[in-house]
Amino acid sequence: MSGQAPFRADVVGSFLRPKYLHQARQEFAEGKLIQAELTDVENKAIKELVAQQKALGLSVITDGEFRRSWWHLDFMWGLGGVEKVRIGEGYTFATVKSRAESAALTGKITGENHPFIDHFNYLKQFSEEGVVPRLTIPAPAQFLKELEREPNRAQTRAVYPNKEELFADIVKAYQTIIQDVYAAGCRNLQLDDCTWGMLTDPKFQQTAGQLVEACGCGDDHHFDTPTALNEILNTHLRINNAALAGAPDDLVLTTHVCRGNFRSTWAASGGYESVAEVLLGQLNVDAFYLEFDTERAGDFTPLRHLAADKKVVLGLISSKVPELESAEVVIARIQEASEYVPLKNLYLSTQCGFASTEEGNELTEAQQWAKIELVQAIAKRVWQD
Template identity: 35%
Template sequence: MPAPRSKPPFRAEHIGSLLRPKELFQKRALFEEKKCTRQDLEVLEDEAIKKVVKMQEELGFKGITDGELRRGMFFEGVFETMEGMTVIPRRPLTEFKQYVPLVSLMNAFGMKEFPSIFCTGKIKRTVPWYAKQFEYLKTLVPPEEVKNLKITVCPPTWFHQRHGSDLTYDLSIYKNDDEYFTDLAKAYQEEIAHLYSLGCRNIQFDDATFCFLCDDRMISGLKEDGVDHSSLLQTYIKAMNQCVEGREPDLVVGIHMCRGNIKGGMHCSEGGYAPIAQKLFQELNFDCFYLEYDTDRSGDFQPLKYLPPNKIAVLGLVTTKKPQLENVDELKARIYEAADIIAEGVPKRSKENALNQLCLSPQCGFASGWEGNPLTEEDERNKLALVAEVAKEVWG
């Protein structure tokens, strides 16, 4: 088993995206309607990021993000910037895999088309993805805190899952998934190395594709389509591992496994982590797993028995989908329950060591898309304050 990497000593974490303050929300709406310029929007983004950074500092959070306030959607800024990728603003829904939970939701809404990407040439990273965002964020914290700043990125599997191996890339360019993901991984490696050179030491992949592989509808659909569920899981683990190959020892990499967080706080998929936990926890070469555990549809803690001793599980027990605050004692009880299961896992370890492998966070971000979840900024602050309070009571 690989030696443990250094990790942020944070017990209170947050996933990354934060609600847009009122002024920015209104300006973003104008921008989406093409009634203001990107430069007009950036002025308010700068001020809003200052505000959300200050809030995180006041609440005691160390893994500070810019709230993804410059993005319309959490995955923006990657695929559409690369050479070889063609943006399709109105791709027919018939070219999406119908069993993917997100696509099922699109069908339920009566949608006939949706923006997407198709790979039409050899993939190459020609411009930085997040350098400008990180550079501005650096100016808002003391130099000694730069190492704690967190950048969130979308996974390399994001478009592949919804279109499958037959409709993700031109088969005259890439003959198979291995070729496609190998070149895509090179682009990720370059971006990660660039961010590291700027001082970034904390990167979080925001991923829904693994959770979708826990949904019975998805598993059944894959089977009917002649795709082996286990093989696809292995393909995605390999793709993610390739993206972080060669990273520096002090760069912490995490993954948030999301069940969907779209406009209005809706989710897409259901099912616990059991179908993927053993392979994912043991074979994905990441340092920490941000896990959603805010509702019954998330399943129980039993999959945590597969968590290796050198990795961290961040328990997303506090929901971002509704404003009601969770009970402090119940949150603490759930944390200790999770620690008990890890302690009795493979291999067994002391309860103290198991508890030290845990952190606390909200279950997801507050605004995976710019419209955000149905909470106010005050609700958001109260939720994050609750996470900080409980983490302090459990870990000191």
Template identity: 30%
Template sequence: MSLLKLRPPHRVEHVGSLVRTPELFEQRNLKQQGKGSPEDLKAAEDAAVKHVVEMQRELGLGTITDGEMRREVYFEGVFDNLEGMTFLPHRPLSEFKSYLPHVKILSRMGLTDSPSFHCSGKIKRTVPFYVDQFKALKSVVPAEDVGRIKVNMCPSTWIHQRHGSDMTYDRTVYATDGMFPPHLIPWCPQCITDEYFDDLGVAYRAEIKELYGLGCRNIQFDDPTFAFFCNDDMIKDMEAAGVDHEALLDTYIRAINLCTMDRPQDLNIGLHMCRGNFTGGMHFSEGGYERIAARVFNKLDVDTLYLEYDDERSGDFAPLKYLPLNKVAVLGIVTTKKSKLEDAATLKARIHEAVDVLANGVPGRSKEAALNQLCISPQCGFASTWQGNPITEEEEKAKLRLLQEVAKEIWQ
């Protein structure tokens, strides 16, 4: 199943989050100051969702999200709703993995702690993550467009990447995690006892099943995990710390696959490989996909890969040669981090360049088939935190319209 099989007319996606409306921005700002009321915030969220739904429909985008108007930050809603997880508003940076690009940045900023979680009990999904948000979104989307609704969520790897097996959970709860990395014992899959990710997989599958039953046909994991493995400095520091990054990459591929296994054929699951999109559009990591592409593009059990290709941080299109025939790549060729509008001719040339790489890939395919495996999008969300990137809604719409104009010329 691929994104194109679900929506043949649509070639333009957006990754998920959108610039908050002025009214919602003000209510979020009041909340940060300990002012305002929950009722006023809820009303502003409801109005903002209706507004961005109409905007997406008018622009003719492939999917419709709620723009994450009900979230303060993109990862909100998963780990804070899981039984067994405890929120720590001031977790010391010494308990984060120092080789992670964003941890280095936070340290250079002089910060000594950051919000996070710790697992002190068995992971269970006792309440939904986004079911209520999906229902609210579905209520303001015309019936014929419900199949285009997309739900974004952070990946199951999110906490473990930051803290590792030594700091993510109490070892009396998950004592066997990581003992037998899959790549070390491929002949004995039953020996793999990664219980922490097993339980997370159960929780995510339950959420996905409930969303599907309500009509959701598009889910996207917003995941900086894999792009961070493209960062040469991080790999070097992991090796210096004695971390087997190859085994860890296999562990994280398996973690995602546990979440997506046994899904219905008409459910499209995508994964966005993000390099960071913090307040103000700050990025955390750099490096092309070459280091991970052959393994991740082929072994990751998702239908769609959202790939960032907006500037030199992302490397070239060469890794696309590893894209298998049964997956779609959404090329994020327009930046959400700057307001300047890209040049249409340059974008079209880049798409043709990607087609050439894909056509000569492994396996090879015709240019027509290669083009059919591609869509285009902004490289990331416009507002992964409620404060948003340095871009206005009008500039956001101009970038999305530009992508539509380019798509009409390329896929006419």
């Protein structure tokens, strides 16, 4: 096995919270626990989670995102100039809506003293030879998209009338955090990003003109849908690459592309072809964690756009359903993907985390670990390095 990410048997990052952690978070919300008491419970849960990850032989450990309510919003709330807000409507998924929370600006964006640095410091103590601690954060494009959501857009424009100043401050904040977490010892940073996944869906593509206006990329009246889509893709590429510029050479940067993961449901459907040339060919990361667990993700042909020497972690095991996949079917799909990407540059994981929000997906902890064991077993059969 390689000593750095990605790993042949890999994970996306989030895990189901134990019941006692759910209870502690509820008591904290009700004022029955103080922050220090909640932190003690979180520490206990993370320590147990890491022990389980190690027991299963994983080469990477995460804190399961146990200190977060959301995979992305908690990070945004930790930035200077950002506050937690209630909004009129949550995110829309196939069969349900999420809680109606978001992140809005109160002033200029800064990245100093982000609480996730302390989160990583706690995780780091459990690292050892052959076990890499990973931090997961939302990508800069995801933050930009949140600030340009309809409930937040007016406030964003009030603080940043000039969109280039907004871009510049987002980039600077991320660069600050990247340097700080690197100084704390992090050598594997994962950028989670739904922006690309949403744009694979034809229904989202049809509203590309309005999205161009929302992100401040241009005047939607001057763009047909393909041109507008291209504007959005290049905006996401520009802000992500700018934020990653200057990152230390030995910091492994990866990205996970998601189509929505909330209580076992999803938000978007569509193959990668419409985004692959920009995403896989031009984004400056070392590896891509891509969902391929259902027909909603399309086939492997878009992988032909992958830049030379980049790596792909195939998300072929579903984190949304309790049923175990057929190892033979998964192995056959890995071989199919190897027609586009050399097998040495392919890896295996679940298609997403098990709990992108604290609610978690609709399966048990035992079923969760059975999924990880399946990933491990298949990886050992396919790759013997």
